[in-house]
Amino acid sequence: MPIWVDADACPVVLKEILCRAANRTQTMVTFVANRGIKTPSSAYIKSIQVSAGFDVADHEIVERTQAGDLVVSNDIPLSAEAIEKGAIVLNMRGERLTEANVRSRLNMRDFMDTLRASGIQTGGPAPLSQRDRAQFANELDRWLTHNKT
Template sequence: MAIWVDADACPKVIKEILFRAAERTSVMVTLVANRLLYTPPSPYISALQVVDGFDVADSEILRRMEVGDLVITGDIPLAAEVIAKGGHALDPRGELHSADTIQARLTMRDFMETLRASGVETGGPSAMTQRDRQLFAKHLDHYLLNLAKLNQKAE
């Protein structure tokens, strides 16, 4: 199992949490972006630079991910595709998407996009809070704990 990060818009603090988790658990974390990213030297952390273009990083993540992998993304359509492919999707703000919740999130995203296209000011996302970081870390730890249990059963 691996962790894939839609890294172009992923906050630095979330990347740092992921880097520490990779070292602690020996789980591979790959940042995918259309620009060169810094990663600390580690056999468990890598960065993959893709060409610039609409949804190129998303397509690369979907091409490389496998069933059971975790994808860190704030992109709702990507999260929906990850879930459809058998993966797990975690928003950097700590929202764990599921097959039960992703359709409602897609509908809300489309509605907000329609409002913006018609000229309605919807505002941007709020600043990331300590609670967001804690919720992200909680869901990440839960995923990694379940992964460790699966590995123990396989041995």
């Protein structure tokens, strides 16, 4: 089962983790972005550059995703659509999103958008920590182990 990565917002350190895992486990990883993404030369790693535009990369990922695939993204609407198709979703901090928690995150996202639209400064997410990187790598390994047996 392949891994689809929302690469526009994926930190370099996570791209490196994904590339090492792809080669180690011979799992196809595809980075999708609306700009060129440099990837190492490998039969298991590729990138798709889509046209510029709002959510074009997200729509491409959803269109290609099948049940059981892994989608790596922080985008909540993309995650919700992928989950509806039966995909497993892992965000950039290593949290697994499910039907049970993605709806509440969609609601929170919409609420924060409303606050920002009214002029309230909400700030951005905290920088990716070492703990976040480790959790991402561990959850990725769990998915890879489960899908290679």
